[in-house]
Amino acid sequence: MCGIIGVLGSHEVAPTLVEALKRLEYRGYDSAGIATVNAGALDRRRAVGKLVNLSDLLVHQPLAGKAGIGHTRWATHGEPTVTNAHPHQAGRVAVVHNGIIENYRELRAELASHGVPFTTETDTETVALLTEHYMKQGLGPVDAVFKTLDRLEGAFALAFLFDGEDDLIIGARKGSPLAIGYGDGEMYVGSDAIALSPLTDRISYLEEGDRAVVTREGVQIYDARGNLANRAVKQIALDNARVDKAGHKHFMAKEIAEQPQVIGEALNHYLPAGGAEVVLPGNGIDFSRIERLTMVACGTAFYACLTAKYWFEQLARLPVEVDIASEFRYREPPITPGTLALFVSQSGETADTLAALRFCEGKAAQIVSVINVPESSIARESDLALPIHAGVEIGVASTKAFTCQLTVLLMLALKAAADRGTLDADEIADHLAAMRGLPQALNGALDQNDEIRAAAQRLSEARDVLFLGRGQMYPLALEGALKLKEISYIHAEGYASGELKHGPIALIDKHMPVVVMAPRDDLFDKTVSNMQEVMARKGKVVLVSDESGIAEAHEGTFATVRMPAVHPLLAPIVYAVPAQLLAYHAAVAKGTDVDQPRNLAKSVTVE
Numbered sequence: 001m002c003g004i005i006g007v008l009g010s011h012e013v014a015p016t017l018v019e020a021l022k023r024l025e026y027r028g029y030d031s032a033g034i035a036t037v038n039a040g041a042l043d044r045r046r047a048v049g050k051l052v053n054l055s056d057l058l059v060h061q062p063l064a065g066k067a068g069i070g071h072t073r074w075a076t077h078g079e080p081t082v083t084n085a086h087p088h089q090a091g092r093v094a095v096v097h098n099g100i101i102e103n104y105r106e107l108r109a110e111l112a113s114h115g116v117p118f119t120t121e122t123d124t125e126t127v128a129l130l131t132e133h134y135m136k137q138g139l140g141p142v143d144a145v146f147k148t149l150d151r152l153e154g155a156f157a158l159a160f161l162f163d164g165e166d167d168l169i170i171g172a173r174k175g176s177p178l179a180i181g182y183g184d185g186e187m188y189v190g191s192d193a194i195a196l197s198p199l200t201d202r203i204s205y206l207e208e209g210d211r212a213v214v215t216r217e218g219v220q221i222y223d224a225r226g227n228l229a230n231r232a233v234k235q236i237a238l239d240n241a242r243v244d245k246a247g248h249k250h251f252m253a254k255e256i257a258e259q260p261q262v263i264g265e266a267l268n269h270y271l272p273a274g275g276a277e278v279v280l281p282g283n284g285i286d287f288s289r290i291e292r293l294t295m296v297a298c299g300t301a302f303y304a305c306l307t308a309k310y311w312f313e314q315l316a317r318l319p320v321e322v323d324i325a326s327e328f329r330y331r332e333p334p335i336t337p338g339t340l341a342l343f344v345s346q347s348g349e350t351a352d353t354l355a356a357l358r359f360c361e362g363k364a365a366q367i368v369s370v371i372n373v374p375e376s377s378i379a380r381e382s383d384l385a386l387p388i389h390a391g392v393e394i395g396v397a398s399t400k401a402f403t404c405q406l407t408v409l410l411m412l413a414l415k416a417a418a419d420r421g422t423l424d425a426d427e428i429a430d431h432l433a434a435m436r437g438l439p440q441a442l443n444g445a446l447d448q449n450d451e452i453r454a455a456a457q458r459l460s461e462a463r464d465v466l467f468l469g470r471g472q473m474y475p476l477a478l479e480g481a482l483k484l485k486e487i488s489y490i491h492a493e494g495y496a497s498g499e500l501k502h503g504p505i506a507l508i509d510k511h512m513p514v515v516v517m518a519p520r521d522d523l524f525d526k527t528v529s530n531m532q533e534v535m536a537r538k539g540k541v542v543l544v545s546d547e548s549g550i551a552e553a554h555e556g557t558f559a560t561v562r563m564p565a566v567h568p569l570l571a572p573i574v575y576a577v578p579a580q581l582l583a584y585h586a587a588v589a590k591g592t593d594v595d596q597p598r599n600l601a602k603s604v605t606v607e
């Protein structure tokens with residue numbers, strides 16, 4: 001959701017800014033722009049669409065200067081046009097912004113009453129205009145920015161650059177992340193460590209309300225009360241190799257293929273030395289003291305929670321509620337003192353999930369998060385943060401983060417079962433031993449790539465697709481449908497198999513493919529009955545099952561996808577692979593932009 005970068009360099013910064021924006025483009029790609037100060041003069045270049053358009057523009061209209069800021073946009077206020085693209089400039093001030101200024105209408109009206117004209121439809125322009133307004137009243141850049149920041153409501157990360165100041169960038173953070181990077185005679189600001197990692201391995205993360213006055217000499221950070229603050233400088237070890245496609249055509253393909261390896265890492269992390277029990281970091285969780293689990297997340301992470309509900313309830317007999325984060329706090333759910341509040345988020349920055357976490361502060365017995373970015377806001381505001389060890393996920397459609405979330409959540413459910421005595425030590429050991437086989441099972445699923453591609457080719461011709469699953473495969477049906485619609489733009493819905501006859505079956509005709517996720521488990525026969533109901537109405541069934549399931553029920557199907565036989569608990573994790581690959585190959589067949597589907601952004605830092 002918008003990426004921002006700022007560089008006070010020792011050489012020309014335009015190429016560095018563009019390189020950094022490339023690494024931030026997963027956050028939004030509606031437009032991109034940079035501004036620099038050259039010989040004291042502020043200038044900018046902006047282009048609509050992908051970053052490549054900005055790069056092309058810079059070839060014809062280069063931008064000199066050793067100080068600059070840059071932005072890649074996911075539009076909130078105003079269409080993606082050049083005028084609405086960042087950086088926004090008002091007189092001597094240029095600004096880039098990630099987030100939403102909630103009181104911008106009020107501030108606009110106030111500025112308009114002073115005769116200040118507006119040229120864009122954005123909330124961000126107000127920030128530049130207000131700062132310029134204060135500078136016109138005689139304030140210097142730092143005081144003008146600080147006074148502006150005092151007036152802003154909403155969530156933002158901001159970076160300011162000034163005409164006449166080639167050794168100054170001011171950064172601010174409230175609700176959206178911002179990091180400061182330390183170089184040799186250079187300084188940086190950026191939305192995340194991914195942007196800064198080729199430039200430096202020394203980073204400070206700003207805290208809520210922090211303001212940073214950055215020069216090439218270093219940084220002065222002020223906290224929300226205006227006091228000078230010390231923020232630890234951390235050594236980051238971001239594996240750059242993980243931020244390239246490693247020979248794959250798309251990040252999504254690479255991230256799907258990486259799943260056996262990253263899940264292996266997650267397992268090693270939580271099942272050390274022989275792996276007979278799940279070991280959590282810090283003070284861990286004592287599930288014997290927990291009466292209820294409330295899980296909150298968005299999108300794919302929400303489906304991971306829905307799957308985990310089956311595990312926590314069946315294995316640990318722990319009552320679970322699962323909520324979509326954007327609904328949770330407005331529902332005002334009562335949080336009883338014995339509640340463990342669990343938040344799942346790949347980015348750790350999702351605004352709705354963060355707001356839900358804050359709603360639970362002071363109410364829940366413990367706030368735990370399952371995240372991929374350990375330095376994220378959600379991780380830092382939790383009592384306990386459990387990393388999923390998926391590595392950087394660049395493809396906008398979440399894949400390896402989903403299966404790593406599931407893996408960590410299943411381990412947590414087994415820990416809960418152990419703490420609550422609902423499974424004995426032998427049963428836990430058996431389940432954990434089965435989990436150790438996950439990487440191999442995932443490799444088995446990946447081996448079916450050709451079969452899945454053939455089925456996906458057929459799906460790519462459809463207008464609508466249904467996904468069905470029963471029990472713990474139901475959330476996976478929802479996830480399969482989400483993956484397909486977000487990257488191939490084919491309309492898809494997921495249903496609990498048994499729910500079909502209560503309405504959606506009206507949609508079935510000879511044009512409707514129906515993907516049935518059905519391992520040969522206790523519920524298989526019931527799912528097959530639902531599948532027969534589809535076929536009786538000429539629906540085209542794609543059956544995803546194991547050898548014995550396919551042998552038993554393939555007759556009359558349109559296509560089959562063969563999965564390895566797996567322990568029943570692991571099926572949602574292993575069957576995620578065909579769900580992802582069906583979407584991936586259908587999107588490739590349709591020629592859509594797999595890694596950067598339209599209208600989406602990786603990290604959703606606005607409500």
Ligand code: F6R
Pocket residue numbers: 298299300301302344345346347348349350353396397398399482483486602603604
């Ligand atoms: C779908 C997808 C989104 C995210 C959702 C939550 O492929 O990626 O639905 O799962 O936006 O994001 P995080 O996990 O970062 O909180």
